[in-house]
Amino acid sequence: MSNIKHSVSIVGAGISGIMCALTLARSQTCKGWSINVYEQKSRVGGRAHTTFINDQFLDLGAGRFCSQIHVNVYDLVKSLNLEYETFPFTQLKTSQPIQKELKQLLDNLKPLIAEHRNDSFSDFLSTYLGPSKASDVIMALGYDSLSLPIISPSIAYDIIEKHPETQGFSENVGYQWFNLKEGFSALTQALYEQALLLGVNFHFDQELIAIEHSTDSHNLILEDQLGQRQTLSDGYKIVTLPPSRMQQLDGEFPKRWTNYSYGSSPLFKGFFFYTDSWWQGLGLTDHVVITRNPIRKLYFKDNKYVFFYTDGENALYWQDMYNQGEQHYLQAVRNFIADALHQSPESIPVAHSHIHKFWTHGVEFSKECCPEHPFYLTLGDDSVISLSDAYTHHCGWMEGGVLAGRHTAEAIISKQKATNHEPEKEVAYT
Ligand SMILES: Cc1cc2nc3c(=O)[nH]c(=O)nc-3n(C[C@H](O)[C@H](O)[C@H](O)COP(=O)(O)OP(=O)(O)OC[C@H]3O[C@@H](n4cnc5c(N)ncnc54)[C@H](O)[C@@H]3O)c2cc1C
Known part of the structure; x- marks a missing residue:
């Protein structure tokens, strides 16, 4: 029985997909299985997306974790020997x-x-x-x-x-937050490299375009950049796309999969570099200011750069502002920084360079107040499994992706153990 070779196809190489692949690849029960990950982009990481500009690693997506709340992410960071540092923005400069x-x-x-x-x-x-x-x-x-x-x-x-x-x-006032010195992509990259060593195959530029119903099962249809299609019909088919993307693929998502419903919020991050770290003179180094204007959260990183981060309506506002023209956007940012700091716009220097990223569906979550957090959902016939951080109690966080990936893999391992009549053993994460 244990010699039978199985195949697992995982769509999406974000933290959820990589953790699922890695957990399966590490398991004795799945030794010899063919594990394939298909990703539409040419990189791993999904919404963990670090860029390098002006000698700085900048997290355009996920940026920070808390050692008390995101215990699995913290453990992974330590076990992979990734360099981390204090994320200093628990220090609010009171402005209201x-x-x-x-x-x-x-x-x-x-x-x-x-x-x-x-x-x-x-x-x-x-x-x-x-x-x-x-x-x-x-x-x-x-x-x-x-x-x-x-x-x-x-x-x-x-x-x-x-x-x-x-x-x-709140009473969590003393919780510690960190960021990775080389950005959150360092985590997904390190896990990806481990998965490669364990024999997981990654296929890039492969987009899942449909979940097709065949006579007795469901198949995944993938398309590459040249329009070549392939059908995945065998073995476990696991889709690690966030709910908003699932909705585009399956008009009946989430109804066919679960009783819960899902929502998302857009996010916008803008980073600005200056010739001088002018904010130091204002005592703002490593502080965050919460503003009443569309900037909303304004961060002053060391002597290095300034960034702002907004969600919801104000994320849409900034995307629209940028679409009206770069200069228009830069002037608006400068005016609102001045407004937040009670300074004149002229006293705020002009940034010499900048970068931003708008995420239409930045974070995704269950709309129900007290969901049971299923970790993964299955189509009625169990032929396709959907998993996401959105289905966990850590929705909107990398921690949720780690948990969803692991729980799904563990469920598959348990099922296989039962088929093999193997005893259940604890899975060790080292
Ligand atoms: C701006 C921003 C800030 C954030 N801040 C934090 C933070 O500080 N800390 C934190 O812990 N979390 C943060 N998050 C949330 C965190 O990024 C997510 O929880 C996490 O990335 C979810 O991982 P995932 O693998 O479930 O999904 P994703 O990261 O979205 O991965 C899904 C993967 O599937 C691929 N894919 C999508 N559609 C298809 C398709 N049709 N075919 C093939 N592949 C496809 C995508 O390219 C992607 O690689 C933030 C997110 C954003 C956007």
Whole structure:
């Protein structure tokens, strides 16, 4: 029985897909299996996307992790000997008066959230503080997703407690955050190299264009850049694309797969390099300022560069601004930085270079308040498995991708062990 060779086809070489492939490849039960990963781009990593510019590694996508919350990512970073450093942006430079009383205010309201399971965070705040102060609170927290009708008070508190910029308004004030010195791509690259050594085959520039129903199963249809198609019909077929992409492939996603529904938020990051680190004189080094204008979160990295990071409506705002012309965009950024720091626009130097990245579906999540977090979903006949960080309690984070990839692989290994009549053993992650 154990000599039978199986095949596994995994679509997507982000953290979820690589972790799934690696967990299978490490398992004794799957020894000799043919494991293939198909990726539409010519690189691994997905939304972990680091670039190198002006002698700096910049994370255009995923950027930071918390050693207390993202324990699996932290373990991987240590076991792979990746260099990491403190992500300093838990240090908020208070710029809005309400930020001084915000921790107390949120602490006082927290016991009341159980009575407001079906309300939005915004309505919850309005009930106790009135609409104007409620809006001030959300402005002071820097994440526009907090104002969405689908964000309940309990999800909002979770967001506040688990983000570096806002954890200071919660009891997680002392949590430690890190970034990789060579960016988050160093993690996916190192895992990719391990997978290669264990015999996993990677196929780049292969786009999954359809999930096709055949007589007794479902097949994956891939297309390369020359328009050549191939059909994957054998073995385990695993799709590690985020829910928004699944929706494009299967008009009936998520209905055919699960009772949950999924949403996403756009994200925008802009980085700026200057001849002088002018912010040092203002005492802003390694601080983050949460603004009331469309910049929303403004970071001053060491003496190296300045960046801003926005979600929701303001991410769309900046993408639209950029589309109106680069100079238009740069002038708007300069004006809003000045506004945030209470300076005149002329006193903010002109950046000598910049880079930005807009993500239409930056983070993806379940819209239901208390999902059971399935880690992976299957089509009715089990012939295709879909996995994503969005199906875990760490949706929107690399940690969720690690967990989804591992859980799916473990489920396959367990199934195979049962078929082989092998005893269940703990899987060791070293
Ligand atoms: C701006 C931004 C900031 C973030 N910040 C953080 C952070 O600080 N910390 C953190 O932990 N997380 C952060 N995240 C979230 C993190 O990036 C994701 O949770 C993680 O990358 C999800 O991994 P994944 O493998 O599930 O999906 P993805 O990374 O999206 O990987 C999916 C892969 O599938 C490929 N693919 C898509 N469609 C197809 C197709 N049709 N055919 C073939 N291949 C396809 C994609 O090219 C990609 O390689 C951030 C994300 C963004 C965008």
